[in-house]
Amino acid sequence: MLSIKNLHASVEDKQILKGLNLEVKAGEVHAIMGPNGAGKSTLGNVLAGRESYEVSEGSALLDGVDLLDLSPEDRAREGLFLAFQYPVEIPGVSNINFLKTAVNDIREYKGLPPMEAKEFLQMVKDKQKLVEFSANLANRSLNEGFSGGEKKRNEIFQLAMLNPKLSILDETDSGLDIDALRIVANGVNELRSKDNAFIVITHYQRLLDYIVPDFVHVLYNGRIVKSGPKELALELEEKGYDWLKEYDTQNA
Amino acid sequence: MSTLVSESLLQQVLGAFKEQGVSDEPSFLVEARQLAFERFEAAGFPTVKNEEWKYTNIHSIINKPYALDVDVDIEGLDFSAGEIPQLDAYRIILVNGQYVLAVSELENVKGLSVIPMDEAASEPAFEAHFAKYADKSDNIMVALNTAAFTNGVFIHLKKGVVLDKPIQIIHVATGKEDFFAQTRNLIVVEPNAELELIESFITAEGTANNVHNKVSEIIVKENAKVQHYYLQLAESVSRYFNHTEVYQEKYSLYNNYNCNFPGASFIRNNINVRLDAEHVESHLYGINLTAADQLVDNHTIVDHLKPHCESYEWYKNITQDKSVAVFNGKIFVREDAQKTNAFQQNNNMLMSDNSSVYTKPQLEIFADDVKCSHGCTIGQFDNEALFYLRARGIGEESARILLVHAFAFDVTTRFSNEVVRKYVEELVEESLRTN
Numbered sequence: 001m002l003s004i005k006n007l008h009a010s011v012e013d014k015q016i017l018k019g020l021n022l023e024v025k026a027g028e029v030h031a032i033m034g035p036n037g038a039g040k041s042t043l044g045n046v047l048a049g050r051e052s053y054e055v056s057e058g059s060a061l062l063d064g065v066d067l068l069d070l071s072p073e074d075r076a077r078e079g080l081f082l083a084f085q086y087p088v089e090i091p092g093v094s095n096i097n098f099l100k101t102a103v104n105d106i107r108e109y110k111g112l113p114p115m116e117a118k119e120f121l122q123m124v125k126d127k128q129k130l131v132e133f134s135a136n137l138a139n140r141s142l143n144e145g146f147s148g149g150e151k152k153r154n155e156i157f158q159l160a161m162l163n164p165k166l167s168i169l170d171e172t173d174s175g176l177d178i179d180a181l182r183i184v185a186n187g188v189n190e191l192r193s194k195d196n197a198f199i200v201i202t203h204y205q206r207l208l209d210y211i212v213p214d215f216v217h218v219l220y221n222g223r224i225v226k227s228g229p230k231e232l233a234l235e236l237e238e239k240g241y242d243w244l245k246e247y248d249t250q251n252a
Numbered sequence: 253m254s255t256l257v258s259e260s261l262l263q264q265v266l267g268a269f270k271e272q273g274v275s276d277e278p279s280f281l282v283e284a285r286q287l288a289f290e291r292f293e294a295a296g297f298p299t300v301k302n303e304e305w306k307y308t309n310i311h312s313i314i315n316k317p318y319a320l321d322v323d324v325d326i327e328g329l330d331f332s333a334g335e336i337p338q339l340d341a342y343r344i345i346l347v348n349g350q351y352v353l354a355v356s357e358l359e360n361v362k363g364l365s366v367i368p369m370d371e372a373a374s375e376p377a378f379e380a381h382f383a384k385y386a387d388k389s390d391n392i393m394v395a396l397n398t399a400a401f402t403n404g405v406f407i408h409l410k411k412g413v414v415l416d417k418p419i420q421i422i423h424v425a426t427g428k429e430d431f432f433a434q435t436r437n438l439i440v441v442e443p444n445a446e447l448e449l450i451e452s453f454i455t456a457e458g459t460a461n462n463v464h465n466k467v468s469e470i471i472v473k474e475n476a477k478v479q480h481y482y483l484q485l486a487e488s489v490s491r492y493f494n495h496t497e498v499y500q501e502k503y504s505l506y507n508n509y510n511c512n513f514p515g516a517s518f519i520r521n522n523i524n525v526r527l528d529a530e531h532v533e534s535h536l537y538g539i540n541l542t543a544a545d546q547l548v549d550n551h552t553i554v555d556h557l558k559p560h561c562e563s564y565e566w567y568k569n570i571t572q573d574k575s576v577a578v579f580n581g582k583i584f585v586r587e588d589a590q591k592t593n594a595f596q597q598n599n600n601m602l603m604s605d606n607s608s609v610y611t612k613p614q615l616e617i618f619a620d621d622v623k624c625s626h627g628c629t630i631g632q633f634d635n636e637a638l639f640y641l642r643a644r645g646i647g648e649e650s651a652r653i654l655l656v657h658a659f660a661f662d663v664t665t666r667f668s669n670e671v672v673r674k675y676v677e678e679l680v681e682e683s684l685r686t687n
Contacts, residue, residue, distance in 0.1 A: 050639055073642045084640065088636050101646050102645045
């Protein structure tokens with residue numbers, strides 16, 4: 001589904017990603033771990049199309065379409081979803097209006113007519129239930145006054161509404177207490193299917209107890225230096241990241 | 253009569269006043285005009301040396317000749333650009349401040365009189381109020397208007413009358429040669445009466461350059477309520493000096509909603525509200541979305557003269573292209589005006605690198621037991637929010653519109669009229685799309 005080859009990216013002339021390769025197939029969950037500054041969030045932002053990141057080399061194909069050639073909105077319309085590490089508060093933009101615009105813009109891209117109001121509201125209700133997000137969204141501005149946990153849960157709710165092919169969760173576990181973490185993870189597990197895939201970016205193994213990955217990758221100094229089964233996460237938790245330095249020099 | 257000589261507007265208006273024949277107007281009006289003329293003659297047009305006109309240079313506007321009091325053809329005039337979808341209103345069409353076309357149903361509304369200014373001077377309420385308020389302000393453009401206005405409307409709402417629907421005045425500018433027009437309105441709302449007034453400004457297709465100097469005096473008597481909307485939709489050939497002077501008596505309410513959209517190349521609004529009794533409430537809201545090389549200048553004065561009054565002012569400017577927005581908000585709290593509550597906020601969003609905003613909150617407080625606050629922000633477009641919306645599949649243009657809506661939202665939600673609010677939100681959207 002997703003095929004990243006030799007991806008090089010920089011921000012403000014600082015090289016962050018230095019030849020990253022990653023293959024993700026439909027139905028899989030991949031975890032990406034690594035120390036601060038390794039390039040984990042950069043990967044999510046580069047794929048989503050944040051302007052401040054400059055791609056100098058490589059490709060990122062989503063079902064054969066090179067995402068790097070597209071505007072951020074077209075990447076989303078092709079089925080990419082980035083759950084933000086820091087979701088933005090936008091006073092004055094209502095949650096419902098925002099979702100309706102997003103859903104219908106994506107439908108338009110796919111040549112589908114706008115969704116009927118009734119059908120849309122029913123979907124909001126169903127998906128809220130599915131991801132256990134009970135916040136009253138009517139007449140409330142996007143993320144305004146939401147707690148950290150509510151914002152993250154709203155990201156998962158949006159994910160449920162937009163039904164992307166590939167979702168990237170960028171440190172969705174950061175700042176969550178154990179109950180919120182469980183709810184967020186349950187939401188993701190509900191949404192997992194044979195047709196979609198997830199990349200879970202995290203610092204801590206804790207989240208992976210709830211969202212069990214098929215593969216764990218270690219990102220270090222802009223490259224994936226080690227990949228393995230879910231047990232690799234436990235090893236990292238135990239040993240830290242220092243021992244990875246040798247991998248880095250070996251591969252250099 | 254049309255006299256087009258190659259000279260400046262100043263020479264023209266001075267000359268025209270002196271050359272006019274014997275007036276058939278009542279003596280109080282002739283006298284008011286004479287006094288105003290003398291004031292204007294002594295002062296002349298304002299220049300940028302005047303603090304109140306520092307950012308608003310009118311030299312290029314007044315330094316050329318215009319036709320004065322031109323006869324225009326109103327046959328088949330199209331004023332559909334001023335129509336508000338789904339709005340049920342009594343409608344008055346004012347053409348170049350000269351011709352007044354009112355819907356006939358207005359004549360049958362009990363307790364309401366709408367009379368062209370050139371026929372209104374014999375009304376007792378006219379004599380009691382005309383030129384008693386605006387002419388006391390220091391805006392010299394008012395003096396010019398008083399001296400030489402041609403026409404306009406006198407609206408008189410009798411005691412206790414609550415109109416079943418709003419009155420909409422559509423101001424149409426039309427003419428084949430460059431012209432200067434002066435409109436004068438007088439609106440008297442008697443005790444316990446309620447008026448909703450919507451003024452739309454439009455330019456007819458193919459109109460030559462035109463400059464308007466308009467003055468409205470609004471008297472809101474005891475416990476009366478006025479909702480007043482300005483919807484500026486004219487084209488770039490049109491330029492406006494627009495003075496509104498509001499005088500409020502006790503327990504009265506006056507709300508002004510001042511909305512300016514891309515089009516008219518020059519707009520200077522002076523909106524002055526005098527709270528001259530206890531328990532008066534006034535709200536001034538502004539939404540200014542500017543584009544191209546427009547200049548939109550809003551000068552407001554909220555004058556607290558008596559105790560226990562409340563005022564609330566909130567202006568938002570959104571500037572695009574090379575446009576300039578000016579906001580100058582004065583609040584006076586006079587020595588007598590204890591227990592005043594005055595609030596002012598001005599937020600600005602610059603959408604382009606070449607647009608500019610000049611903003612100046614100005615509070616002068618002479619009473620010691622008052623609550624006054626003011627705030628002002630200038631910011632650029634929030635790129636973080638823009639990226640967030642786009643990352644959800646929302647197109648860049650829609651995302652921008654959502655964000656500008658969000659910026660204007662605090663003010664548009666205050667609109668008392670739902671239909672107008674929706675209309676204004678759509679105009680905001682449209683103005684962003686064309687850019």
